[in-house]
Amino acid sequence: MSIFCISFSFFFFLFNFIMYLICKLLYIAIFSLLSAAPPYLPLYYRDVLNFSSNQIGFVLAIAPFIQSVACPIWSFVVDKYPKLHGPIMAVTALLGGSAIMAIMVIGHSVSSTPSNLIMSYQLSNATLVGATSFFALAFAFFTLPNISLVDSAVMKILGPDKLLYGTYYTRLSKNR
Amino acid sequence: MTHSFFYLGEQRLWGSISAGLTILIVGQLLSFTNSYDVVFYVFAGATSLFIFCSSFAQVNRDQVPYMLVPEPSLEHVISNKKLDPVISNRSEKLLDGRIPINTYNSIEGQSHYVDLFKPTSIASVVREEADETLDAIGHLDLGLSISRIASVDHITDVTSLPTTTKSVLTSVRVSTFLVTTLLFGMVLSIIQNFLFLFLSRDLLMPASWIGWTGPTTGITELLCFCFSKQVKHYCLFACLFTAITM
Numbered sequence: 001m002s003i004f005c006i007s008f009s010f011f012f013f014l015f016n017f018i019m020y021l022i023c024k025l026l027y028i029a030i031f032s033l034l035s036a037a038p039p040y041l042p043l044y045y046r047d048v049l050n051f052s053s054n055q056i057g058f059v060l061a062i063a064p065f066i067q068s069v070a071c072p073i074w075s076f077v078v079d080k081y082p083k084l085h086g087p088i089m090a091v092t093a094l095l096g097g098s099a100i101m102a103i104m105v106i107g108h109s110v111s112s113t114p115s116n117l118i119m120s121y122q123l124s125n126a127t128l129v130g131a132t133s134f135f136a137l138a139f140a141f142f143t144l145p146n147i148s149l150v151d152s153a154v155m156k157i158l159g160p161d162k163l164l165y166g167t168y169y170t171r172l173s174k175n176r
Numbered sequence: 177m178t179h180s181f182f183y184l185g186e187q188r189l190w191g192s193i194s195a196g197l198t199i200l201i202v203g204q205l206l207s208f209t210n211s212y213d214v215v216f217y218v219f220a221g222a223t224s225l226f227i228f229c230s231s232f233a234q235v236n237r238d239q240v241p242y243m244l245v246p247e248p249s250l251e252h253v254i255s256n257k258k259l260d261p262v263i264s265n266r267s268e269k270l271l272d273g274r275i276p277i278n279t280y281n282s283i284e285g286q287s288h289y290v291d292l293f294k295p296t297s298i299a300s301v302v303r304e305e306a307d308e309t310l311d312a313i314g315h316l317d318l319g320l321s322i323s324r325i326a327s328v329d330h331i332t333d334v335t336s337l338p339t340t341t342k343s344v345l346t347s348v349r350v351s352t353f354l355v356t357t358l359l360f361g362m363v364l365s366i367i368q369n370f371l372f373l374f375l376s377r378d379l380l381m382p383a384s385w386i387g388w389t390g391p392t393t394g395i396t397e398l399l400c401f402c403f404s405k406q407v408k409h410y411c412l413f414a415c416l417f418t419a420i421t422m
Contacts, residue, residue: 019234020186020187022229022232022233023187024187024190025225025229026187026226026229026230026233027187027188027190027191027194028190028191028193028194028225029194029222029223029225029226029229030191030226031191031192031194031195031198032194032195032197032198032218032222032225032226033219033222033223033226034195035194035195035196035198035199035202035390036198036202036215036218036219036222037215037216037218037219039199039368039372040202040206040212040215040372041215042369042370042372042373043212043372043373043376043383044212044215046373046376046377047212048212056373060369064365082235083235085233085235086230086231086232086233086234086235087230087231089226089230089233090226090227090230090231093223093226093227093230094223094227096223097219097220097223097227100216100219101216101219101220103216104212104213104216107212146226153230153233153235154184154187154188155184156235157233157234157235158184158187
């Protein structure tokens with residue numbers, strides 16, 4: 001009986017440890033990807049893509065407006081299909097990540113273009129801004145809402161009973 | 177196993193640590209390699225980790241909004257047998273005193289039981305529970321402190337605000353909150369988007385130095401989380417006094 005109790009509690013602890021490890025890794029990963037590229041992108045726009053201050057401000061301003069629209073949309077989709085919460089987070093992160101990698105490809109194409117072609121450089125600057133804006137929009141639409149999706153996913157994984165389990169349940173059992 | 181192991185704040189804490197460390201690491205790599213590609217490689221690695229973890233996240237729990245029944249009223253109810261709690265078979269053993277809302281079939285005309293029917297979000301329950309536990313244990317607990325704050329991020333709790341549209345728009349509390357949020361958003365966005373540009377272009381700071389803003393932000397953020405409850409109690413008077421004397 002004691003061996004059964006010990007093994008049951010071990011596997012219970014192991015399952016909970018794995019699920020709480022997933023929660024920790026979700027937070028580590030989402031904050032890591034949000035701290036890797038977006039803070040350094042203004043420097044990238046100025047140094048590699050040679051944007052002016054106006055153009056940098058324009059490209060950066062897209063994200064909050066798109067995020068304010070995208071967050072409710074993705075939250076609605078996740079609430080309607082709760083079993084797809086994990087896959088939705090994965091797919092949106094993939095699409096948003098691809099958009100940021102496309103900005104890197106744009107930078108490579110700019111740095112490999114010969115700089116003595118002045119006319120084509122002026123023409124392509126507007127195209128550069130347009131393309132970068134499009135990929136910034138895609139990143140803001142797909143990846144940025146993942147912050148709130150991760151918050152709700154972790155709350156659901158922990159579960160309301162587990163969040164409250166340690167305190168209210170023990171208080172109630174003490175009173176009896 | 178301690179109860180703090182389960183709290184949301186224990187998980188959210190790792191997000192703050194990860195953010196600070198990533199900014200530092202990317203800054204150091206940027207100075208070391210002198211190429212912006214490292215930014216995208218670190219981003220790709222973090223995205224791959226996120227895709228891998230979210231594929232394994234089991235998030236298909238049925239969402240039943242639970243509400244804590246205050247202990248005296250629960251014992252009063254059970255002893256006087258005025259209400260029969262309707263508890264589902266699946267959750268019977270775990271609930272044991274907490275009752276899913278909207279499962280009551282009938283109610284006597286007791287005004288203080290009306291609160292049982294007020295819908296509440298998990299975020300507000302987490303915050304209240306963390307507040308009570310912080311009061312009970314007395315000493316500082318970083319996980320509990322982050323629990324009471326992280327649940328407010330991106331989740332609105334409007335149970336204490338006026339309900340009709342006109343009263344919401346003309347309420348002083350709502351107006352001051354919206355104005356404060358607007359100004360705060362302006363300040364935060366300038367710092368988030370243009371601080372690195374300013375440090376790099378005007379102060380001519382190398383990327384390795386810029387990277388140290390990450391851990392600095394993380395440490396101050398965690399300290400604020402830790403002492404937020406004390407600041408809430410003691411700082412309000414200090415702010416009012418400063419405003420009046422100015």
